[in-house]
Amino acid sequence: MNSLLRRFTFVRHGLFFLGLAVVLLILTSFVFDSYTNYNVTEVAIFAISAAGLTVLTGINGQVSLGHGALMMIGAYTTSVLLTWHPDLPLVLMLIASIVSTGIAGAIVGIAGARLRGPYLAGATLALAVALPQVPSHFASVFGGNQGLSVSPPTPPAFLGTSFAPEQWLAWITLAAAVITFFVLANLVRSATGRRFRMVRDNEVAARLSGIDVARTQVLAFVVSAACAGLAGSLFAYWVTVTSPSGFTLNLSLSLLTAIVIGGLGSLSGAVLGSFIVVYLPVWTGGFASSLNLSSNIANNVPLAIYGVVLIVAILVFPRGVAGGVASIVHGVRRAAGSNRRAGVLPAAPQAPAQ
């Protein structure tokens, strides 16, 4: 049984994510209150987008500072379609956003395949800065700076009239997140995933192994953008207003922060990082307001703590929280003398190739 699981990654991942889905279903239904479900939804949305960025930046070595802008494309796809046809089902909206953002990702990827390192970062930065300006120039379609309002999905009738909409959205988002992570976990372990890493680590060796580097990079961008599009669409349902102010450069930087803090190149790191980036302001905000400080100081305490946490996390966990956890587990196993199988510890995620 054990060897079977080790051999068939797909089966193993399938069982793991099925179990995860059941746990999340129980938590959101019986343990969490509406406010927690609301926050968990945000973490899941963030994690979907961060996972996409992990594939692009962590696994394929292309730095993107423009993922917030890609999320914006997903959010606006959903919002504009809903303004035109309010009755279209949610699944269709999600798919439309995935497709439209995937196409946008292909365009950015084709342009970006010629660029490396800081130049790619610069180009995607331009996207993050420029795209939020678009809605105000086409206000009739995109609602200008006020944005477009989106009504949150209503729970189906069979769940009863008292069923909380927050819980319904949490179910949808977590289901989307579980499916996304299942697909990405398999992708990363597949031949395509190995190709991504080879292009990141050694472009010359990749070409000598017959890999089309540019095509591989564009593919990584499409996969990554599709995740951002899905996250953007869910984000629109979650905030209920899609406006340019939701997709500033800050969002892109937070995503990058999340994957670096979590552990570059690791999908579980994307989840941990998203959790930290989303929840830290919530906790520190509550902490600051409990101190009875003047509002001027209280408003800045969360930012200061955020900065300190980032610095400490980088110092203590140079390979991210996921990498730190992995080496602690490894250390414990070694101490217990149960480290029979070599290569248990995942190798350190490396800096993206220049």
Place this chain on the structure above:
Amino acid sequence: MLEISDLTVAYGGVIALDQVSLSVPEGSITAVLGANGAGKSTLVRTISGLVKPRRGSVMLGDEQLVGRSPEAIARLGVGHVPEGHGIISELTVDENLRLGGLWRRDRADQRVAIEEAYELFPPLRVRRSVHASNLSGGERQMLSIGRAMVARPTALLLDEPSLGLAGGLLAQIMQRLVVLVTERNLSVLLIEQNARSALSVADQAVVLSLGKIELRDSAERLAGDDALRHAYLGF
């Protein structure tokens, strides 16, 4: 048969290869010797498409390689084992081998080819689920050659396989190489600074100097002629 004719490469105004002609018959090893900067690496990099020549042609069988991209040349059957091996340390030995010949549709044959790589280099089989970052220099070299072989090339280019390897291990790898050449009928171009090791396995040898072929002879004769050895190879 790998047929190089009149190959000239320049970096800016500096001529790196000057009208080099060379043929590597099937089932044989041709050693390319010479000092640093003689143009050895430029030669293999030009064959595999990483460097564009100014003039000349490289034929693999009936296919002209000049003007094609490195990935296209790899797909035509040129295996290039780069200097420094080019293996991915984050992946396991097995995953690295599976990077060989990724473009091929025949998945079943890829598994067979990976098994053959393990048979060729048994130390790799023992380490198959170890991350490549934990491999020794010799194991990395075996992995790199093994990966190139998984793609089932007809020509194999080896760039300084002796770099950083202990003598005994190098001899072992070279012995495996000889077996490979006769079994698979490969055309091997072996770039080496370590002339002694290269001549012990090669059939013919050329000495490059400042981008020109200075000397071309059978490996046996070159190794046996003291005067030539002293003059060109320094041992």
